[in-house]
Amino acid sequence: MGAxxxxxxxxxxxxxxxxxxxxxxxxxxxxxxGDEALARAKAEDKPIFLSIGYAACHWCHVMxxxxxxxxxxxxxxxxxxxxxxxxxxxxxxxxxxxxxxxxQMTGGGGWPMSxxxxxxxxxxxxxxxxPDQPRHGLPSFRQVLAGVSEAWRERREEVEQxxxxxxxxxxxxxxxxxxxxxxxxxxxxxxAAIERGFDARTGGWGGSPKFPQPMMIELLLRRAVAxxxxxxxxxxxxxxxxxxxxxxxxxxAGGIHDQLGGGFARYATDSIWLVPHFEKMLYDNxxxxxxxxxxxxxxxxxxxxxxxxxxxVFMERDLLTADGGFAASLDADxxxxxxxxxxxxxxxxxxxLGDAAPEFCRAYGVTADGNWEGHNILSRVGDxxxxxLRAARDVLxxxxxxxxxxxxxxxxxxAWNGLAIAAFADAAAAFDEPRLAAVAARAADLLLTRVRDAxxxxxRSWKDGRALHAGTLEDYTFLxxxxxxxxxxxxxxxxxxxxxxxxxxxxxxxxxxxGGFFDTADDHESLITRPKGLQDNAIPSGGAMAAEVLxxxxxxxxxxxxxxxxxxxLRGALPYARRYPTxxxxxxxxxxxAVGDVVEIAIAGDPKxxxxxxxxxxxxxxxxxxxxxAAGSASDTQVPLLADRPLRDGRATAFVCRNFACRAPVTxxxxxxxxxxxxx
Numbered sequence: 145m146g147a148x149x150x151x152x153x154x155x156x157x158x159x160x161x162x163x164x165x166x167x168x169x170x171x172x173x174x175x176x177x178g179d180e181a182l183a184r185a186k187a188e189d190k191p192i193f194l195s196i197g198y199a200a201c202h203w204c205h206v207m208x209x210x211x212x213x214x215x216x217x218x219x220x221x222x223x224x225x226x227x228x229x230x231x232x233x234x235x236x237x238x239x240x241x242x243x244x245x246x247x248q249m250t251g252g253g254g255w256p257m258s259x260x261x262x263x264x265x266x267x268x269x270x271x272x273x274x275p276d277q278p279r280h281g282l283p284s285f286r287q288v289l290a291g292v293s294e295a296w297r298e299r300r301e302e303v304e305q306x307x308x309x310x311x312x313x314x315x316x317x318x319x320x321x322x323x324x325x326x327x328x329x330x331x332x333x334x335x336a337a338i339e340r341g342f343d344a345r346t347g348g349w350g351g352s353p354k355f356p357q358p359m360m361i362e363l364l365l366r367r368a369v370a371x372x373x374x375x376x377x378x379x380x381x382x383x384x385x386x387x388x389x390x391x392x393x394x395x396x397a398g399g400i401h402d403q404l405g406g407g408f409a410r411y412a413t414d415s416i417w418l419v420p421h422f423e424k425m426l427y428d429n430x431x432x433x434x435x436x437x438x439x440x441x442x443x444x445x446x447x448x449x450x451x452x453x454x455x456x457v458f459m460e461r462d463l464l465t466a467d468g469g470f471a472a473s474l475d476a477d478x479x480x481x482x483x484x485x486x487x488x489x490x491x492x493x494x495x496x497l498g499d500a501a502p503e504f505c506r507a508y509g510v511t512a513d514g515n516w517e518g519h520n521i522l523s524r525v526g527d528x529x530x531x532x533l534r535a536a537r538d539v540l541x542x543x544x545x546x547x548x549x550x551x552x553x554x555x556x557x558x559a560w561n562g563l564a565i566a567a568f569a570d571a572a573a574a575f576d577e578p579r580l581a582a583v584a585a586r587a588a589d590l591l592l593t594r595v596r597d598a599x600x601x602x603x604r605s606w607k608d609g610r611a612l613h614a615g616t617l618e619d620y621t622f623l624x625x626x627x628x629x630x631x632x633x634x635x636x637x638x639x640x641x642x643x644x645x646x647x648x649x650x651x652x653x654x655x656x657x658x659g660g661f662f663d664t665a666d667d668h669e670s671l672i673t674r675p676k677g678l679q680d681n682a683i684p685s686g687g688a689m690a691a692e693v694l695x696x697x698x699x700x701x702x703x704x705x706x707x708x709x710x711x712x713x714l715r716g717a718l719p720y721a722r723r724y725p726t727x728x729x730x731x732x733x734x735x736x737x738a739v740g741d742v743v744e745i746a747i748a749g750d751p752k753x754x755x756x757x758x759x760x761x762x763x764x765x766x767x768x769x770x771x772x773x774a775a776g777s778a779s780d781t782q783v784p785l786l787a788d789r790p791l792r793d794g795r796a797t798a799f800v801c802r803n804f805a806c807r808a809p810v811t812x813x814x815x816x817x818x819x820x821x822x823x824x
Contacts, residue, residue: 160607161231162553163199167208171218174229177238185226185263191296192261193225193289196232196239199553200410200423200473202482203273204256210276211285217276220286224293225260232257233472233557234605234613237664240675244314246270258285260292265672266307267314269295315673326714328739334725334732335367335384341726342387346416347394349726353421355411356395358431359680359729364388365438366736366769385442392439395432396451399521402486403508404541406454407462408432410476410682418523419516422483422550423476426463427683429455430470430563437571441767449575456571459564460583462552467594468586469556469606470564478550485547487519488540496543497536503528504536556606558595558619559683561587565626569633573764581633588630591623592642600645601665617654617663617686620646624693628700635751635775637782640700647697650690651709660713661687678717680730687713688730695737699744699772701784714738740770741803743823747775748789749796755811756796762813762820763798 157168159176167174175181177194185192195212197204211217221227232239232255239257245267247253252272259270269292274285283291295303338360341349348354368385395401398417400409407429409420436452439445463471478484490512494501504510507528510520565584572581595603595611602615602623627643630636653665656676663675663686678685684692694710697703714735721728721735745763749756756775763773778789791797795811800819807819 156229160610160612161199161234161555161605162551163197163204163231163233164229166199166205167212167229170208170212171215171222172212172227173218173222174227177228177230177235181226181228182263182265188226189263190224190226191268191292192263192265193221193227194230194238194242194257194259194261194267195228196230196235196242196257196259197255198231198233198473199551200425200475201255202421202423202476203254205477205480207256207258207273207285211274214276217286217289220289224289224296226263231555233553234555236604236616236618237668237671237675240663240677241314241671241673242267242270244675245310246272248310248313258288262304262307266304266311268303268307268310311672326711326718326735326738330718330722331367331732331735331739333722334363337725338364339383339387342390343415344390347391348417350415352415353411353413354415354417355682356400356408356428356432357391357726357729358428358435359684359733360726361388361391361435362438362769363729363732363736365435365442365767366733368442369767369769370736370740388439389443389445392436392448392451396436396447397524399516399523401451401523402458403522403524404537404544405458405462406456407458408455419521420483421476422486424458424462424474424550425682426459426470426472426557426560427563429459429463430560430567431683433459434563434567434570437567437574438767438769441574452571453575456568456580459567463564464583465554465556467556467606468590470561470587471552471554472557472560473553475550475553478548483516483519483521485544485549487514487516487521489514489519492543493520493540496539500532500536504533507533554607556590556595558591558602558604558606558615559622559686561591562619562622562624562626563683565623566629569626569629573629573633576764578634581630584626584630585634585636585639588623588627588639588642600649602646602649614665614668616665616668617650617661617690618683620650620654621686621689621693622684624650625689628693628696631783632773637776640783643693644697644701647693647706650694651705654690655709659716661690663687678720678731679724679727684730685728687717688728688734691717691731691734692737695734695742696772699742699785700774703784710734711738737770743768743771743820744785744799744801745771745773745820746778746785746789746799746801747773747796748778748786748791748799749775750777751775753796758813759796759798759811759816762816765817768820 152169152171154174156164156174230238242259243253249270254272259267261267274288278284364384365388394417400412400417400420407424410423410425411421413419433452433455436448440448465471476482507526508522509525514520565588568580568584595606602619603611604613604615624643624646627639631639654661656662691710691713694706698707717731721731747759774783774785778786789799792811797809797811798816799809800807802823810816
């Protein structure tokens with residue numbers, strides 16, 4: 145194998161992306177995306193084969209084994225095409241453009257993405273996975289190569305026209321669909337649509353496969369607070385909370401949730417949350433951990449705190465890198481076998497647990513026949529003594545750690561780390577656990593000192609001491625969101641100052657004069673179009689997160705620029721959100737801030753002193769999604785909300801403002817609680 149690998153080493157060996165490095169020994173003459181590959185395509189007048197995937201993608205591995213490692217297939221690809229391999233997680237800009245093209249060509253999309261381009265980058269044919277032999281109604285990859293080569297030689301004008309037409313379609317930038325009014329009525333309509341699509345029997349939305357929807361759950365929790373008040377009263381309309389809780393409970397009990405090690409898989413391959421697609425993504429776990437934190441704040445149900453805590457433990461144990469950032473994902477496969485690390489036989493469990501096995505098996509659905517391909521995926525289906533079950537889980541987890549483990553994609557992505565920072569920061573504040581804030585702070589420090597340059601501009605990815613690729617809108621806005629959460633957990637103004645700087649960069653480099661935000665900066669690499677995606681996917685749209693953080697900064701600073709830009713973006717997106725609320729949940733979350741009269745809480749005084757801590761405990765006593773919280777010295781602050789807030793009688797003092805009006809300053813926790821209840 146060593147000699148074989150040496151003979152076939154290609155240009156990808158110089159990359160840092162684990163996904164690209166997985167292909168560094170293919171016989172395919174791969175290029176990474178860049179000027180060298182594009183110039184060669186033009187010089188040799190060859191079409192480009194663009195393959196986009198990611199390290200934890202199961203079918204990406206299959207296509208590599210079947211086609212990219214095959215000598216004859218590689219020969220045909222090298223002879224007729226310029227082959228470019230892209231890690232979609234490093235280049236979401238390219239992924240967005242060419243995924244749009246594939247969806248328009250085929251009506252669907254996914255990864256691996258396989259797209260054929262003219263030398264100047266116009267897509268003219270594409271799909272996803274192509275097998276090595278015709279099957280599943282798909283042509284073989286060799287047949288595709290032959291067909292595209294023939295079309296390029298014999299029907300060149302037709303191919304060029306198709307590429308031009310498709311480019312025209314995907315370059316039609318998303319413009320405001322109307323001057324939509326920003327009203328709470330949109331939220332009520334969205335709630336009705338979300339309820340109609342809800343799977344009341346098993347929780348969540350959709351059938352098989354079933355994906356977690358953390359943004360939707362956050363929206364439901366915010367609506368529950370709006371119905372019941374930020375003071376933590378029982379909601380007058382408990383539908384949003386009931387729907388959120390049913391989904392949170394079902395996911396936590398299911399096989400999609402790692403019952404031993406914590407954390408969640410990417411999705412369930414069935415409709416009942418039992419059988420996961422075993423890859424674990426940082427972005428899923430960050431968003432879900434945060435949702436469970438907020439659910440605990442609202443309900444005080446200890447199960448939600450347990451799930452949130454164990455998810456954060458998983459992230460810290462299995463995804464934290466040596467320099468303090470969070471790795472992107474864990475593979476679905478272990479040594480080429482999907483889920484091998486995680487599944488069990490009855491005999492294994494009986495051998496490890498002895499007399500404790502029967503109770504554990506009843507609680508976690510373990511049988512001799514198994515519940516998936518002869519194996520057992522653990523899911524919580526029954527009751528038992530929690531202390532004994534916890535001890536059994538510890539024994540099994542220790543044994544599982546001795547098995548071969550999934551491969552980790554250890555590149556640090558700025559946007560996804562922003563989500564992780566927010567989750568750890570919110571948990572630190574909610575649970576009063578400063579150690580969690582320290583984990584978030586270390587990741588934030590890495591991004592701000594190593595991944596941000598001297599001009600304040602972000603890179604997308606960090607690995608092996610190298611910051612790579614220009615940051616996109618989601619990198620700036622997700623990190624901004626995480627830094628605002630970290631500021632409110634620690635009151636270290638460094639994080640607030642950095643968050644505001646990132647928001648200013650968004651306004652300077654990403655804003656569309658027609659409203660909203662482009663996904664790439666005004667000085668980004670020139671591509672065939674400048675993407676401007678509105679729809680949320682597994683992560684929020686960058687534009688939706690921009691609206692959220694700008695509205696929060698408007699509350700912290702009183703700067704109308706932030707609110708104006710956010711409201712302009714919202715007006716452009718809301719017509720789509722009204723029609724498809726489940727695909728635009730983060731925009732609706734931002735709308736809750738735009739129409740909900742954000743409550744501003746400033747606590748003047750050292751946050752470490754007992755009197756300030758007593759006030760902070762009140763402010764943090766429940767989930768307050770429509771609040772911003774500042775604390776610290778009012779005499780020397782870079783947080784405008786704190787400025788000119790004097791202490792009363794030398795004691796820490798709370799100032800509560802809402803809708804441009806401030807209440808009388810108070811020093812007693814009971815008085816602050818009364819003001820917050822009244823403000824809600």
